[in-house]
Amino acid sequence: MAEINGGDSTATATDDRHAVTLNIEDQTHTTCCCPSVSFIQKLIAEVLGTYFVIFAGCGAVVVNTDKDKVIGLPGISIVWGLVVMVMVYSVGHISGAHFNPAVTIAFASCNRFPLKQVPAYVTSQVLGSTLASGTLRLIFNGTQDHFAGTLPAGSDIQSLVLEFVITFYLMFVISGVATDNRAIGELAGLAVGATVLLNVMFAGAISGASMNPARSLGPAIVSREYRGIWVYMLGPTAGAISGAWVYNIIRFTDKPLREITKSASFLRYASTRNRSK
Incomplete structure (x- = not known):
C-alpha cells in the first residue's frame, strides 16, 4: 500500500536516487524471458502482505458479525489500520507494500512503477486476497459463514463517490509520505495505517x-x-490515480527541504543581513 522501499524501480521514502540504480538493475533482465529472483521475491511479498491484511481486516468483520457486534466499527477500523501499518513495515522494503491494485496502477500512471510489472503485482494482490478470504471461509463455515466483502449500504452512486474520495485521500497521503524525499519516510507506515483507520x-x-x-x-x-462489484473496481482505481496526480501537481520540486532552504534567495539574503549586523 505504500512505496517505502528501495526495492521497486520507483521513488522511495528516503532517497529518490535509489530508483536510478534499480532501473539499471531491472534493465539487465529484459533480455531474459524468466523473471529475476528479486522480482519473484517482490511478488511473494505482495501475496503474503495482501493475505495478512485481508485475513485480519475481513476476519474482524466476520467475527463482529458472528458475535453480535462484539468488535464494533471502531474496533474493525483499528484492526484495518494496524494490520496495514504492520505489513507496510514488514515487507515495504521488499516489494513496496502496495497490497492494492489501485495503488500499483496509480504509481505506474505517474511513472513511479514499471508498467510491465503491473499485471504481475495485481495478480499477486488478488491471489493473496482470495486465499485469505478462502481461509476465513474454511474457518467460519456453516452458521458462521458470513460475507466478508463489501456491498453498498445505499445507492451504488453514493458508494462510488465515497470510494473515490476516500481512496483519493489515501493515495494522496501515500504519495506524500512515501514518494517525496522531503517527508519523514520512517513514518510512512504509521501515516498510511492511520489514514486507513480514519x-x-x-x-x-x-x-x-x-x-x-x-x-x-x-x-x-x-x-x-458480485453485487455492486463494479463500484469497488472503478471508484478506488480512479480515486488512487487522481490522488497520485494531484500530489504530483503540488510537488513543485524533487529537492530535499534542506537543499531548498540553502538555495532560497530570500533565506540567503536574511542570513547575510543577520551576519552583517
Missing part, C-alpha cells in the same frame, strides 16, 4: 470502505457475490 471509521458503514479492488474482489470470488 477512512474505515466514517465510510465503513456506507460503502464498506474498500479503497482496494483486491479487498472487494477476493471475498466476492470466494462467496460468488
